[in-house]
Amino acid sequence: MTQVVAPPVAAPTTALVTEARLSSVFLAAVRSERTKLTTVRSTMWALIITVVSTVGFGALLTAIVVNQWDHRSLAEVTGFDPLLYSFAGLNVAQLCIGVLGVLVMTSEYATGAIRLTFGATPQRRLLLGAKVSTFSVVIAVVSLASCVTVFFIGQAILATKQAGVSITDPGVLRAVIGGAVHMVLIGVIAIAVGAIVRHTAGAVAILFGVLLIIPGLVQLLPQPWNNDITLYLPSSAGSAMSAVVRFPNLLSPLGGLLVLAGYAVATLAVASIVLVRRDA
């Protein structure tokens, strides 16, 4: 075997190591995280499932509604939100994004690569920021593309009953963007939960519990607690952002954004504290 060792060094600590700006460290970490995301197969699969479920379920449910158009109850007719069925797939997509977000942290703990990551970027808060930023951009692009797609497919189906809306109608563009923001914030919360829990199974269980099981349990509480609490659950707060009609069981779109962003900030704050304090 040929021995090709690097040129002689033993140079003193370089200026790069002592004087590089933190912004430079952050940008390099973002590049690194982008490379990580694009070089494992799970990312592509999870994103494909996200797009397919957002578009597929949205189109399917809208088609079913149109098919049953003349058999709708009065409540369904008066409270009809033209985007509700189009965005039904977001309920599935958020689970894919949640798992992928959790894996951004936990797969590194599972393989031990987190030690390489922290070794390469000892500025752990900055690293968490880089992970969150990179993942958020990816989810924003994918979610926005699929929300826009399913919006047009859904409205095309509804147009057969003259029930569709235009992207320029009041609140519609906001709702489409809101659907994507909902997904991004779920992704951020997932990364934070992954950083706090460090184990894939545990973090996914917590995330699914919060998104799927707690809403059901809260409904079992006596009136009016059940509805009051439901308003502030992450799943309801997220749905509020993509609704066009004001439902009594949802916050306003802005309210929903503030509540879900609040959860994201709170979990990220906890994650950034434990990430720095704990041994890797």
Next chain:
Amino acid sequence: MIKAENLTKRYGATQAVDDLSFTVEAGQVTGFLGPNGSGKSTTMRMIVGLDGPTSGTVTVGGRGYGSLRFPLHEVGALLDASAAHPGRRARNHLNWLADSNKIPRSRVDEVLGIVGLTEAAHRRAGELSLGMGQRLGIAAALLGDPAVLILDEPINGLDPEGILWVRHLLRSLAGEGRTVLVSSHLMTEMALTADHLIIIGRGRLLSSGSVAEFIERSGGHHVKVVTPDAGALGALLRDKGAIVVVDAPQVLSVEGLESRDVGMLAAGAGLTLYELSTQRASLEDAFMELTHEHAEYRGTTEPAEANPT
């Protein structure tokens, strides 16, 4: 240069590293020895800022690791060779590391060549053999062309050719003036590779000094002679001032004379020899004794048997 001062790490009731102070100099290979669970890995994790010390400090090139920006240019570490996502290709594993520290991608190809993984660069980390995984870990450590290398058990899983290669690599890295700290629980391997030994047991420093010193202290050597004329030869050697012990009817153990002298004396007296060989004290035994003794002294006020240079 790596400098640890009163480094201490406690996990609950467990004292993993206990008031450890040592210096790792540039330009030589420093072997970091201790039995399993003696605190080697914990110490190495503290050097690279992964674990925070309970008390004490450790610096690399005069700075705490946590204060370094793009530290791979200064310190390369192999702590756990399996620390790669099994689904990621070997080259991509190095690519993300390179990106994180602004290391050009061309350097990835270079280190793949250095560790002999160019052909396997497209394979997923999970498909690499234990030895190839170890080489990938070493490639990651070399990526930033660092002045300081910290390698935890780098020969784990390597075949004899691989072990020889690592030995050669470590020696040439040190020869270039780099600081090389390499841990092992194999005394014999370290005796071949290292210039300096830091030996710890139960988190405490037991010994720090050159390999030659350690060999000297571990009891030197004697000459084993097998001869049918044991009585005559024994008397002759004792006349020359040697200490002779009869190990078996035809076997003598000689201290105080080299095998060359024994052979010449025997030839001069016309005595037959069946075997003549220099017996070195087993470094492994000396190491075991050192670490074992320490365990026995645990809990007394007697200071650890330290020999700082």
